[in-house]
Amino acid sequence: MMDTDACIHPYPAGNSSVRRMAIEAGALGFSGIVVPGEMPGVYQGVHIIPAVLIRENDIRKVTGQIRKHGASGILIFVDAGDTGFNRAVLAQTGVHGIRSIHRIPKNAFDHISARLAHENGIAVEIDLYPLIHERGVSRQRVLNRYNDLMKLHSRFQFPLILSSNACSVLDLRSPEEIRLLCSLFGMNKDDTNQALRTISTLLSPLESVMVVP
Amino acid sequence: MKPRPPTMREKKRYLLVRIDPPFPDPDPKELYFAVVESVTSLFGDAEAARMMPVVITCGSGYAMIRCIRGYEEKARTAIVTLTSVGERRIALHAVATSGTLLALRRKISMLSLISFEVVASLRFRDREYAARRYPCQKVDLHEKGIKSQELLFLTQDDLEES
Numbered sequence: 001m002m003d004t005d006a007c008i009h010p011y012p013a014g015n016s017s018v019r020r021m022a023i024e025a026g027a028l029g030f031s032g033i034v035v036p037g038e039m040p041g042v043y044q045g046v047h048i049i050p051a052v053l054i055r056e057n058d059i060r061k062v063t064g065q066i067r068k069h070g071a072s073g074i075l076i077f078v079d080a081g082d083t084g085f086n087r088a089v090l091a092q093t094g095v096h097g098i099r100s101i102h103r104i105p106k107n108a109f110d111h112i113s114a115r116l117a118h119e120n121g122i123a124v125e126i127d128l129y130p131l132i133h134e135r136g137v138s139r140q141r142v143l144n145r146y147n148d149l150m151k152l153h154s155r156f157q158f159p160l161i162l163s164s165n166a167c168s169v170l171d172l173r174s175p176e177e178i179r180l181l182c183s184l185f186g187m188n189k190d191d192t193n194q195a196l197r198t199i200s201t202l203l204s205p206l207e208s209v210m211v212v213p
Numbered sequence: 214m215k216p217r218p219p220t221m222r223e224k225k226r227y228l229l230v231r232i233d234p235p236f237p238d239p240d241p242k243e244l245y246f247a248v249v250e251s252v253t254s255l256f257g258d259a260e261a262a263r264m265m266p267v268v269i270t271c272g273s274g275y276a277m278i279r280c281i282r283g284y285e286e287k288a289r290t291a292i293v294t295l296t297s298v299g300e301r302r303i304a305l306h307a308v309a310t311s312g313t314l315l316a317l318r319r320k321i322s323m324l325s326l327i328s329f330e331v332v333a334s335l336r337f338r339d340r341e342y343a344a345r346r347y348p349c350q351k352v353d354l355h356e357k358g359i360k361s362q363e364l365l366f367l368t369q370d371d372l373e374e375s
Contacts, residue, residue, distance in 0.1 A: 015364060015366060016366035017365075017366070017368060019350075020351065020367055020371070023349060023350065023368065024366075028306070044349075132293065132294050132296060136254065139254075168302070168366065169233070169304075170233060170296070170302050170303065171304070173293055177293045177306070177307075181290065181294075183290070184255075184290065
């Protein structure tokens with residue numbers, strides 16, 4: 001089980017190369033980083049885990065993208081949308097996580113979505129970027145949304161993942177700093193530790209024993 | 214005026230924070246305003262008044278921040294949300310917390326000093342940069358120019374591959 005930052009955006013999207021991000025993440029205490037569109041590998045002891053981010057509003061297009069990338073064995077994350085879209089995404093097989101929960105309308109991720117996420121083992125992303133970079137009302141709104149998410153989490157126990165969405169090495173935060181940030185919206189230390197390790201579970205899910213005749 | 218006896222003074226805590234990128238050192242006054250702004254925006258004026266954050270020293274890639282005892286965790290949380298000092302992008306990472314400045318000074322002396330080598334001119338992807346090479350393969354590139362001064366964080370391997 002390793003502490004993993006669930007999403008970072010290296011050069012050219014950001015100003016730091018993936019190798020530099022890996023060095024800095026390793027120095028901060030991470031064992032892995034999830035990088036969209038990158039090749040899998042290990043650099044200076046830090047695992048680079050590839051992922052695909054699906055940013056579509058149409059569920060048919062999402063299904064097509066999942067089919068396209070599903071066999072490649074990489075992590076698939078889908079941006080959240082309205083209530084119906086989220087429920088449809090969470091019913092899909094092959095999706096590993098749903099992200100950008102703080103950007104959608106307040107009730108778009110409800111108790112039914114939470115139950116579906118739990119049943120299908122789909123992780124819900126907590127994006128720390130707005131907590132660090134936003135100020136005032138917009139940060140309050142994000143904190144409010146995450147408070148609500150934690151209430152659903154305590155009831156349905158769906159998996160959570162934590163990502164810095166760092167575009168620069170200056171946006172990376174250590175697991176200890178992430179624990180402090182998560183305490184702002186009522187996430188306790190055990191839940192934070194578990195969320196930091198969820199990526200390992202998504203990569204190698206626990207499956208029931210099969211009897212081969 | 215007679216000074217207040219030590220038992221009646223407020224107990225303080227001192228935080229040692231690492232500044233990233235370490236060079237050039239930020240202006241201590243600007244750093245103080247940035248810390249106070251991040252505390253105020255996260256916890257409000259009332260909590261900032263109780264916490265009383267102060268930048269004691271700043272230099273060589275480290276800074277010492279003082280706060281009232283019991284508020285060190287909130288101070289560390291606020292420091293996590295600090296992203297810039299003036300116009301300059303920055304990140305602060307708390308290294309240690311102590312009840313005395315002496316203990317933090319000892320801690321700094323135990324930490325290895327940040328060393329780097331300056332490269333006056335370096336070409337990367339058809340652009341001209343000034344570079345700082347740190348140990349562990351790290352290279353910071355500052356674009357030379359008047360209009361845009363892009364800052365890139367790379368490794369030696371990235372430069373050799375390009």
